[in-house]
Each structure stands twice: as C-alpha cells, then as structure tokens.
Amino acid sequence: MVDLARQAFSTNNFGLAAEIYERTIKENGPQADLYLGLADSFARGGQFTKAFDAYTNAFRLGRVTPEKLKHLVTALIESLSQDSSSSGGQQNSMKKSCMFTCVLCRGLLNDPVTIKCGHTFCRKCLERDRTKTCKVCGIVHYRLKPANIRTNVVLSNLIHKWFPDSCRAAELKAEGNKFFEKRDFERAIKFYSEAISLSDADHLLFSNRSHAYNALDQYDKALEDAEKVVKMRPDWPKGFFRKGLALYGLGRYEEAVIAFLQCLALDKEVTSAKEYLSKSLHMVLSQLPPDDPKALQRQREANPSLFQALVNSNFNISTFLPHITANTFNQLKQIMNDTVEEASNFMPPSQACSGASPVLDDAKDLLKVSPYLQEPGSMLEKHRCNSVPVLKETSPPGSPESVLRQRSRSQSPDRKDLETQGSRKRSRNPSVNQPLSPTHSSPQKCLRSEAEEKSGASDKKAISEDLLSVEDLECSLCYRLFYKPVTTPCGHSFCCECLDRCMDHQTSCPMCKSSLAEYLAERRSTMTECLQAIIVNYFEKEYIDRQKIHEEEINELAKMGLDTQHEIPVFVCTLGFPSVPCPLHIFEPRYRLMIRQCMESGTRQFGMCACLSDNEENFSDYGCMLEVRDVHFFADGRSLVDTVGGRRFRVLGRSKRDGYNTAKVEFLSDDPVDQAVLPELQQLQHDIYADMKKWLDRLPAVHKARISQHFGTIPTMDPNPSTNPNGPHWAWWCIAVLPIDTRVQLALLAMGSFKERLEAMKKVLQYLGKRHS
C-alpha cells in the first residue's frame, strides 16, 4: 500500500497519494512515517491546512529530522512562485535602467565588468554567480570567464569620482571581509562600522555586519542590522535571509520561517534559505504544545505572531473557528505577495551626492518592530495606501510619509488588540482578500512606468554640478560624447560606430592593443547599458545634441544621389549592369565602412565604376548603382555582399569621403521609343537575341557552366522593349557575359537608346562569329 502511495506521489498524483496514506493509517494505525507521507501529499497538493495537521501528528508520533520537511519546503516555495510570477516582468524593467547598481548585490558597482550582452556587474558578484546567466536580460553566456574581462575603465573612474565615500566604504568593507574570512569577526565588525559611518545607506555593509554579529551569536544586533537591510532594499533576497538567520538565532522560529519564505519569494534558488526554512519549520513543529487546549491558549497569548496563529489553527482546528484557518494561510501568502510587490515597486532613494542617509532617525523605532506582527486589519489599510502610485514627485522615497506608508502603524498588538483581531477576522470573508492584488497592482504598474520614463533610471542620485563633466564620457576616437557606447573585454569604451571603424583597419583595441578578434567574430555591438543610462540621465542636453548630429550624418548619407549636390559613394572596381547580379568580396577598410554606412542609412546602394588607370581617383565617367540584397560577414570583418545592378549614372564631379571615392552624378535612362518604329525594333531585338543564343550554344560546356553560375541563364526577351527605363534585362545580361573590353562595355552602358545598344551588340556578335569561324 505504502509503495502505491509513494508511486502516486512520485508521479505528482498527490490526491491519490493522500487517499492511500489515509486509508493505510485507518487500517494499520497511526505511524510517524505514514503521517509524514500524508502531510507531504497534502502539502504538495496545496492543502496546507490538512498538511500541517498531518505533520503535527507525525511529530507527535516519532522523531522527524529537518531534512524530512523538504517536500513542505518545496510546496511552500511552489505556492509562492505561483503568486509572484505575475510581477516578474516589472522587476526586469526596473533592473534594466540601473546606472551604478549591480543587479546581483543591489549595491554600488564595485570593480565593474561589462559582459557580452552589455550589462555590468561587480567583478566579485559575477565570479560568485555560477549560473552564467545574465540576471538582467536572461542571456546565457556559456563561455563567460570574469577573469578574462577587464574592469570597465570609464565607468569605474566615474564611480570613483562621483561616489568617493562609497568607494572608500567599499574598500573598508573588503578589509572587513578579510578579517571575516579569518574568523576575526570583531575586527570585521569594526571595519564594517567604520564603512557605515562613511556610507550609511549601503545595505551591503549592514548585511555583512549582521552576518558577523550572527557569527558572534549577537543575534539582537544581527537582527537590527538585517532589518535595516530589508528596509533599504526590500528587493534584495539576501536581506531577508540575514533577517531569518538572526530570528532563528533568537529562537523566533515562526518569524524566521516568514523571513526565509520572503527571501525565497524573491529568489527561489537560494539553497541556504531552503535549508534554514526547513530547520525553522522543524523547530516550529517540534515545539508544539501538548494536546491541551489551555496550554495552547497560553502559548498563543504569549507569542501572538501571525505564523503562530497559522500553525495553531492548523494543528488544532477545534480551538479555532474553522473558516479562519484557511484565511490565515491566505494571509501568509499575502505577506509574500506584499514582499514581491514591494520589491518590484521599490525605487532606491535619491541621495544628495554620496553618503547622505535616506534613513530617518524616527524610522529606527518603526524598524524595531516586525511589520508582520501587526493585526490583519491594518494590513488591509496598508494595501489601500500602497495603491497610491509611487511617484517620485508626490513624495520622495525616504521621507517620513513613505516610511509610514511602507510600514503602516506597526505596533506590537497587546492582548486587547488580539481580541479585536479575532473579531475582525471572523467578520471578514476570505473572498475579500482575493481581488485585492489585481486591482491595486495594475494601475500602479502603468503609472510607474510613466514615472520611470520621466525620471530616467531607477538609481538616479543627485550629483553635484562641479563633478559633472561631459569629458568623462567622451569617446577617445571621435572626441565626442559616446554615441551607443560599447565596451570591449579589455574594459575600454567607444562609440559603437567608432570602434567598428577601427576594426576595419586592425583587430586590436585602439587603447591597449589587446586582441579584439573574438569580439569582432561575435559581431558584438551591444550597447553598454549603464553608460548609456548615465548619459541620458546626467547629460541629457548633450545627448540630444549628439543624437541630432548622428541623425544628420545618417540623413545626409541617405540623401545620396537625391540631386546632383548629394554625392553617391563609389566603389571603384569593375562595371555593373542594370538587373545583373554582382557578388562582391569586401575586405578593404574603406569599403567595409562604405557598406556599413549604406546599410545604416537605409539606402542599401552605392555606385560602381570601373578603374581605368593606375590612379583610381580617375574612375570611369559612367557607372551603375549596385543594390545590396544581402550581406554575409566573416569572423574577421570581411564580408560577402550580394548585389544587383540598378540605375545607370554619368559622373559630374569626383570627390572623397572617409577614405573612399564619391561622385556627383546624373542618372540615365533610355530615350522613349517612338511607337512608329516599335515593330522594327522588335524585329531587331528578335534577331540579336537569336544571334546571342547561337553564340552561347557554340560555347564549350565549361564556359557555359561558369556563366550560368555567375550570372544565371539568359533572361527571356521583353515583348515590349520600351517599358523599362534601362531597356530589357536580357541585353544587359549579354553585355555582362560577352567577352568584350571594359571600354566597349562602358560605351554600351552610356548609350541612351535601346536601338543603338542593339546595333552595337550586333556588331560585337558579328565580330565574335567571324573570329569563331
């Protein structure tokens, strides 16, 4: 029977498993193992009230180790992640707009390294995170080796300049960490405290100090610091973990359970939190009062936590009113929802330069009291308050109102309050709870994103005017403000466009000569997001100007050939012909640039002229536009460009730009065909087409194959040769294929009449025919 139950459990058939366990208990009598199996089945099936009931029986009947609670932990985490999955996207958008904040530790970037996807993290955080997954964009970087990425120089310099105190504090913290590793916790605490005196808004310092106090068994101090961490960064899972550890140390297991669950609600992968959650649950379940309603009553009054109420109600339903029990679990869920909600809506406080504190003195009193010891009624009010959009304009975070809003009236309820709590609970319908989350979250979401757009990045801090220098964000190649900054693995930043241009010439970093071959091979041009965000947030005017310049440059390029004043780029190589394909291998730096500019400006075309002398600046007087159909890049930056001929042009003036030739041109088209001579023209076309086919037929098979490989087969004849301004395609195909001198081809290209071109072709074919016979 038990095997059957286990099998049902392992196939996620928890209802069946529970049924079998229940029957077995009825038949074989109560046993700890059976109750545990039953409890696990209920828990995984989401029936927590019944689950706790069964766990308590298991604990009464025998020894249960903390490890045995793993299914309960899994089930609790599962139920949390289901509730919080809806707010995930929002959290992402907040992360994306960070400038100086590391998403992994939520602290000021320390030794920042920028990875392939353009996101930046502290080196230590990146080394510690073994998932190889970018926590901002979710891209997995299989070959990520933080040791091979050098510090982002521009960003690091900027952070040191703008936040000197925080940087000094980070150094002191590192000193403290060294002592921590040597288990000299008291010295570590001294360093952390000194760091806090410099930068008292850095949650990492409090977190580390809390950790050290924990190690010294000074749990009350550890808790005090952990509470500060949670208040500063309610979006940081580790803060709740620290709080949970301190509470665990203090023997406040019920609250510890909640704290660990809060941690897991934000990040369900924190293994140590899972471990401590099961330990805490174990302690809670082990400490159950004997089966004595009066003892339970005393216990409840002595320690009236919400979780206690939850546990109590689950274990002795008869002492509580039945409908409250379900409600209590909903409240636990509500706490988790609040945690996630608050984390995703959290905006780090604006600070006046570095070191200014957002924590107000009177907030300390509020902090000492756990917000979850409050009565449920006030929690309801808290939601109403929360539904006021968190706009920076209306109330700056860190102000007394916002502290109050976040931690509404958290007073320890006395016995009298507890009674009213009971009555309120009774009067409240469980269903009232449900619609709360959707209604108060959705309007907030859209308002928030608007506010975010207006105020820019979420971690914007006030920087004093004399520290703001646009030269700190200047590209060392163009001497202008970065435009779409990219960062190389060697830590150097450039405008994307500038670096591309450098890499046309050499595959090493212009600053330090490190090889960029791999960077080039990956064709990486992902913007360094935090640099971009800093530019947009602190140098808005300069950024707009810079953007305008770039757009003007692009617009200028896009106007090529629009009139005789706007030069077209000219590739000096061979001749192209209308509608005839022309594949090109691009390796010269200047033409790499030319192709990029063609693509970026959207023109996707350039002129092709023949090189007629040693001096290529003397390119042919006539040419043909080549339209880009496809570009295939090789790892080393060369490319294969698939083009097809377009309009013909006559060169009016020659010039140069960015190293390649340009020309002022006039576009050519065939003279309109007089309807009177059309039949004559059609006859001529017919004859030449036949001559051409004859010539083709006489070619050796190898030649024929080569021609069709390069140019395809001969196009069909146009019944009406006057419809195309370039004349019929087939004629251009012949001109490209026939073995004639470039100068002859050029003359044919320049002709403005199809008839004239046909007659010239006739002569060529006659000549070739004679030579053949």
Add this chain to the structure above:
Amino acid sequence: MAGLPRRIIKETQRLQADPVPGISAIPDEANARHFKVEVAGPVKSPYEGGTFHLELFLPEEYPMSAPKVRFMTRIYHPNIDKLGRICLDILKDKWSPALQIRTVLLSIQALLSAPNPDDPLDTNVAEAWKKDEESAIEEARQFTRQHAMGNKPQQ
C-alpha cells in the same frame, strides 16, 4: 571634402590650451590639417639648445591612419634620415586611432633623448653611432649648432 572633423578641432584646441612643454604645434591658416611644429632639443641630449622644425600633416583618413611627420631641420640621428623622415613605430604599424598629435610629438621628443641605433633609418649614422658613440654624439652636437640654432622655419 567634408568639413574638419570635430576630433581635429578638439585636438588642436587642447594642444593650444595645454601645450606639450618644449613643443609648439600651430595649424596652418590655409589648411587646418597641416601643422608647423617646433621641438626644443631635450636637455642632456646632443640636440640640447637646438630648435627643430617639423611638418605634421593629418591625412584624410586620420585618425584611422597615422599623421605624417617630417623633420625640416637637418639632424644627425640614427632614426631620422637626410630627408627628415622618422623611423618611429607609432607612425607606422603601431599606430592606433586612440593616439593623438600630442602622443606623436611626445614620442618624437623622446626619440631625440634616446636614439635607437638598433632600429636605424639612416644606416651610416647608425653605424657611426654603434662604432663610436662618443664621436657620433659630438657630430650630432655639431649638426645641432650648425642647423638648429638661430634658424628660421623654412617655408
């Protein structure tokens, strides 16, 4: 030809506002890519006391290709030939677009302080330098006195 790139304008401004000690570089009024450069012979070198005139030109591809620099004043130096051409790696294959006019001028000044006869341009001078450094240095001093003192920039 397009207008002067912003980079050249900025570099010129910065050179003017914060000149390299012992070096002046003034753009030509007619062509802003053309600079008249004067380098003072470094102290404790055989060129001390001399003023050397150079010509610096920023080609169309600058900064993708290196500036073109040439000594106009005759100089006895193993890495500079009779025509004033300079053998300096950063002007050739070691050029990087992140280098500037300033770095080029500083490198030339350094080359005067530390001639490198192992990577010669003028083999005769280099041979003399390697065979008898003392007399080569004396020759360089003599050249400096003769060509680089009281001289006016050539037109």
